[in-house]
């Protein structure tokens with residue numbers, strides 16, 4: 001059964017075994033830490049129900065929104081991987097693209113395309129013109 005492969009200590013390898021790496025990138029926690037300057041206050045851009053969100057620069061220069069699942073969450077590796085598999089299957093022009101994830105030890109992180117102020121409205125509404 002799938003969960004037999006995702007309960008070990010080498011999470012990256014286990015996520016790879018799940019075939020998830022074919023859909024999203026798997027980042028190490030160290031890479032996430034570097035990208036966000038140690039999850040610094042200056043890098044923090046928001047807080048949602050899921051946890052804190054940071055602006056980060058990935059190794060290839062891509063600017064990303066790094067969502068760190070709150071430690072209060074009891075989501076286990078299996079639920080996290082299931083959720084990721086579901087999200088990564090969804091591609092829609094009005095949805096922010098999931099770039100990858102990190103699931104090392106107890107850390108659970110999702111990495112999305114970063115949207116500048118305004119670009120969410122632009123993504124959703126395109127070039128619609130409003131009349132007051």
Ligand SMILES: Nc1ncnc2c1ncn2[C@@H]1O[C@H](COP(=O)(O)OP(=O)(O)OP(=O)(O)O)[C@@H](O)[C@H]1O
Pocket residue numbers: 045046047048049050051052053065067096112113114115116
């Ligand atoms: N892809 C992104 N690009 C830029 N900023 C983002 C991105 N995703 C989230 N943010 C910022 O982080 C904040 C929190 O986002 P998050 O998605 O975690 O929660 P939310 O949508 O506000 O609420 P909920 O957790 O209930 O869905 C947002 O309000 C936004 O400011």
